[in-house]
Amino acid sequence: MSLxxxxxxxxxxxxxxxxxxxxxxxxxxxxxEAILKEKxxxxxxxxxxxxxxxxxxxxxxxxxxxxxxxxxNMQSKHSLRNVEASLSHMDANFFLxxxxxxxxxxxxxxxxxxxxxxxxxxxxxxxxxxLFCELDSEGIRAATAQRLLRMLQICAGHMPGVSALFxxxxxxxxxxx
Amino acid sequence: MWASGxxxxxxxxxxxxxxxxxxxxxxxxxxxxPRHEIMEMLTMWDFLSKTQLQTINVHQIKEKISQEVVELxxxxxxxxxxxxxxxxxxxxxxxxxxxxxxxxMTKAAGEETDSFNLADFKYKFKRSLRSAxxxxxxxxxxxxxxxxxxxIAWGTQYAKPNQYKATYVVYxxxxxxxxxxxxxxxxxxxxxxLVHASSYHDIxxxxxxxxxxxxxKDIVFKRYxxxxxxxxxxxxxxxxxxxxxxxxRIIQENKREKERIQSVNQEVFGEGVQPKIEFAxxxxxxxxKGEPEMDILTEKEPxxxxxxxxxxxxLEALKSLAPAGMADxxxxxxxxxxxxxxxxxxxxxxxxxxxxxxxxxx
Numbered sequence: 260m261s262l263x264x265x266x267x268x269x270x271x272x273x274x275x276x277x278x279x280x281x282x283x284x285x286x287x288x289x290x291x292e293a294i295l296k297e298k299x300x301x302x303x304x305x306x307x308x309x310x311x312x313x314x315x316x317x318x319x320x321x322x323x324x325x326x327x328x329x330x331x332n333m334q335s336k337h338s339l340r341n342v343e344a345s346l347s348h349m350d351a352n353f354f355l356x357x358x359x360x361x362x363x364x365x366x367x368x369x370x371x372x373x374x375x376x377x378x379x380x381x382x383x384x385x386x387x388x389x390l391f392c393e394l395d396s397e398g399i400r401a402a403t404a405q406r407l408l409r410m411l412q413i414c415a416g417h418m419p420g421v422s423a424l425f426x427x428x429x430x431x432x433x434x435x436x
Numbered sequence: 437m438w439a440s441g442x443x444x445x446x447x448x449x450x451x452x453x454x455x456x457x458x459x460x461x462x463x464x465x466x467x468x469x470p471r472h473e474i475m476e477m478l479t480m481w482d483f484l485s486k487t488q489l490q491t492i493n494v495h496q497i498k499e500k501i502s503q504e505v506v507e508l509x510x511x512x513x514x515x516x517x518x519x520x521x522x523x524x525x526x527x528x529x530x531x532x533x534x535x536x537x538x539x540x541m542t543k544a545a546g547e548e549t550d551s552f553n554l555a556d557f558k559y560k561f562k563r564s565l566r567s568a569x570x571x572x573x574x575x576x577x578x579x580x581x582x583x584x585x586x587x588i589a590w591g592t593q594y595a596k597p598n599q600y601k602a603t604y605v606v607y608x609x610x611x612x613x614x615x616x617x618x619x620x621x622x623x624x625x626x627x628x629x630l631v632h633a634s635s636y637h638d639i640x641x642x643x644x645x646x647x648x649x650x651x652x653k654d655i656v657f658k659r660y661x662x663x664x665x666x667x668x669x670x671x672x673x674x675x676x677x678x679x680x681x682x683x684x685r686i687i688q689e690n691k692r693e694k695e696r697i698q699s700v701n702q703e704v705f706g707e708g709v710q711p712k713i714e715f716a717x718x719x720x721x722x723x724x725k726g727e728p729e730m731d732i733l734t735e736k737e738p739x740x741x742x743x744x745x746x747x748x749x750x751l752e753a754l755k756s757l758a759p760a761g762m763a764d765x766x767x768x769x770x771x772x773x774x775x776x777x778x779x780x781x782x783x784x785x786x787x788x789x790x791x792x793x794x795x796x797x798x
Contacts, residue, residue: 278689282761291686308689309761317689335762 263313264350265357268323274302275415276322277407280345281330282309282338286363286394290330293404301417303408311345325415326357328407331378333364333371339378346385356423357414358387361403366393454510461519461599462509466502469526474501477529481522484508516599520575524587527604528579531649534604534617538644538652538778539627541612541636552609552634554578561586561633568625573597582609590622605630606649612636613656615649643781651711655778697758697765704772710751716780718743718770723786738786751775 263278277294279287284307291305304322306313313321329345332338342360349358362378365371382389392403414423469477475494478484488508494501509518527534562574571591578584586605591597605626606615614630627639646652653659688694721738747753751774758765766772774780 284694284759284761288686292683295683295685302685304685304687306687306689309693310690313689314692321689337762 262348262350263311263324263327263353265324265352270323270325270415271302273300274304274322275325275411275417276304276306277411278306278308278324278327279330280308280311280327280342281332281361282335282341283330283332283363284309286332287330289394289400290361290404290407293400294408297401297404297408299408301412301415303411310341311348324357326359326407326411327353328359328361330361330363331373331381333362333373333375333378334367335364336372339373339381343381354385354387356387356425358385359407359410360387360389362389362391363394365391366395454513455516457596457599458514458516458519459506459510461516462514462522463502463506464600465519465523465526466505467498471498471501473529474498474505477522477525478505480525481518483512483514483518483522488512516573517575520573520587520589520599520602521577523599523602524575524577524585524604527587528577528585532647534649535645535647536606536615536617536649536652538642538656539614539616539630539639540642540656541614541631541634541639543612544637554584554609557584557609557633561629564629564632565625568628569593569622571595571597573599573602582611583607584609588626607634608653609634611657613653614639615652643779645715645780646711646713648712648714651713654711655775694759700765701755701758704766705751705755710749710755711775712752713750713774713780714748715744715746716750716771716774717745717782719781719783721783721785745771750780 279290281287287307291307294303294305306321306324327349329342330338331342360378360382365375378389390403390406393399394403412418413421416422466474471494475489475492478489478492484505488511492501492504492508558576565572565574565588569591571593573587573589573591575587576584577587584607586607587602588605589597589599589602601618603619603622603626604617607613607630616626619626631637631639642656644652644655682688720741720743723738754767754771757763757767770782770784
């Protein structure tokens with residue numbers, strides 16, 4: 260079983276890699292395209308996976324992963340369970356700011372099958388930010404893409420003076436308020 | 437009342453007036469038909485003459501059209517028989533508005549198959565029903581592919597048949613299958629008449645229901661494209677799929693897994709479009725399994741619950757579950773066995789946890 264590790268590979272010059280993990284492929288694709296549309300000063304790789312661990316046969320060609328975004332659809336318990344199962348296949352160092360949870364499908368309350376509490380608990384347990392976004396709406400999708408890009412820049416160490424660790428504690432305090 | 441002038445004239449001509457209820461029934465049937473199809477259906481009905489049809493003005497409100505049709509029918513002094521045929525034409529065109537239940541007839545062991553005689557079938561069917569119930573309206577109409585449509589309006593011993601709650605029966609000669617719509621009280625009579633007329637021995641419900649009668653036929657006649665689980669799993673043929681436009685910066689990590697899901701899905705569901713079914717129901721009568729401290733367990737009563745799935749196109753929906761990442765592939769055989777087992781109502785009982793569906797017929 261191969262763990263995903265944040266520091267086992269050297270970073271690539273002026274590049275950053277984000278990994279999207281979730282069961283809904285079309286949503287991932289939409290988000291990935293939205294991220295690519297945004298202006299950026301560095302080269303970006305977006306890896307898309309349904310669950311962790313990642314297939315070992317691609318380990319040698321995969322660049323260092325700087326940020327992992329787990330996507331949970333509130334309307335699907337399956338998506339939550341999948342993320343929970345995936346979390347155990349990660350190196351603990353990732354939780355120093357390089358993980359976030361993207362929660363989708365909150366808009367239609369009566370369709371929700373996942374409890375809000377479960378998601379918040381997950382965020383607390385892994386001390387990682389929980390971001391709510393409605394990927395069906397284009398505006399929010401773009402905003403989410405910008406947000407993720409900013410986080411990715413920080414996680415990849417492209418922002419002088421701000422580290423992923425620092426950034427995660429900032430995020431956390433804003434959620435707790 | 438409408439058409440009084442015409443009626444008087446019609447009455448003078450033929451010395452026969454049309455029944456009030458027949459007129460009302462024709463009027464209501466015409467009102468059900470969408471405007472642009474009225475002419476077409478009336479032509480199919482073949483009751484009104486060409487010149488009569490030409491006098492109908494379809495470019496007015498349906499209320500008026502229906503009145504004109506009724507007036508013409510009065511000229512021809514239509515009876516309930518003709519009115520029933522118009523209803524059959526409408527219901528054949530809009531057959532997806534009813535919920536159809538499939539019945540299967542069986543022969544006793546060693547019984548010979550008689551050659552099918554339509555006139556004989558009709559005669560026996562009518563006689564069998566009429567011997568039990570005098571007040572019934574029975575109409576037949578044959579369609580392509582050996583389908584016989586039967587419309588039965590039921591009455592009681594003292595009341596005239598209720599034309600508005602007619603039962604439809606579709607029987608395919610040469611096959612043991614019968615499709616029945618909306619029937620509650622007189623089912624035993626109908627079954628008896630069917631078995632008698634088609635010289636079978638017994639009849640039973642198949643627990644298969646849908647609005648789409650054509651899909652039901654596809655299922656029971658095994659016409660839908662299917663890949664049965666063979667003992668030699670075929671290697672997947674290379675399909676010429678147009679390469680998707682993927683940005684090289686987006687990298688799919690689970691390509692292999694995706695391909696596996698695709699192939700498993702294809703093996704279970706086949707390549708073609710699935711038959712259309714709107715619901716599936718699972719009645720569970722299994723024991724509650726859980727913590728021994730819980731009180732529920734002390735009773736030996738089964739834990740009853742009903743699980744219903746519904747969708748405008750259930751099987752296609754199930755088929756897309758795994759590729760959409762909403763369920764693991766392969767799906768439970770309970771869900772995927774619907775077309776093979778030809779049933780969508782199941783009862784799951786405690787028996788080593790196996791479904792009792794296999795106890796069904798041959």
